Amino acid sequence: MGMSPEDAARGLFTVLATGDAALAAEVVHKDFTNREAVVSPAACSLPGPAGALASGAWLRAAFTDLSFPVTDLVRDGDRVWIRLHMRGRHTGPFVHYRDGMLLQAIPPTGAEIDSEQVHLLHLRDGKVVRHEAVRDDLTLVGQLGMFPPGPTVQLIQDWHATERAARAASVIAEAAEKAAATARAYARG
Numbered sequence: 001m002g003m004s005p006e007d008a009a010r011g012l013f014t015v016l017a018t019g020d021a022a023l024a025a026e027v028v029h030k031d032f033t034n035r036e037a038v039v040s041p042a043a044c045s046l047p048g049p050a051g052a053l054a055s056g057a058w059l060r061a062a063f064t065d066l067s068f069p070v071t072d073l074v075r076d077g078d079r080v081w082i083r084l085h086m087r088g089r090h091t092g093p094f095v096h097y098r099d100g101m102l103l104q105a106i107p108p109t110g111a112e113i114d115s116e117q118v119h120l121l122h123l124r125d126g127k128v129v130r131h132e133a134v135r136d137d138l139t140l141v142g143q144l145g146m147f148p149p150g151p152t153v154q155l156i157q158d159w160h161a162t163e164r165a166a167r168a169a170s171v172i173a174e175a176a177e178k179a180a181a182t183a184r185a186y187a188r189g
């Protein structure tokens with residue numbers, strides 16, 4: 001018998017924190033979709049484990065020591081609500097995209113982050129097939145020095161003016177593509 005829905009839900013966040021392709025094959029359904037991928041590199045919108053692995057690579061490019069400690073978890077049939085914290089240190093560019101194009105790149109600040117989030121996961125065949133989230137992004141941008149506007153805002157403007165943001169977006173999108181490609185090695189036919 002496979003793992004419980006609760007363990008599959010926790011497993012998804014382990015995949016994001018570690019990039020474990022074998023675990024992604026175990027817990028992420030081949031038809032997986034991530035509603036939150038609209039602000040991520042294009043590879044994060046790929047279906048199945050590839051999209052989950054790409055999303056993890058995108059987050060880990062920005063935050064070292066990334067973790068997702070769970071504070072609450074509730075299951076109702078094929079749905080799991082999981083409340084957790086996204087924690088790490090902002091040591092790489094945090095790049096946001098719109099329609100696959102660079103929207104904004106936040107240069108590394110070295111700041112510790114701790115952002116509370118609630119995720120709704122839909123399961124099918126014992127695996128996560130859909131992801132939605134409600135995140136405390138206001139706290140996150142405050143921890144990164146963007147709100148209220150501070151020195152980080154000038155760094156962002158400088159990065160965009162000097163094309164560093166575009167270079168960072170390209171490198172991170174490529175890393176997400178490579179992470180997504182690792183899903184093929186673990187795909188089961």
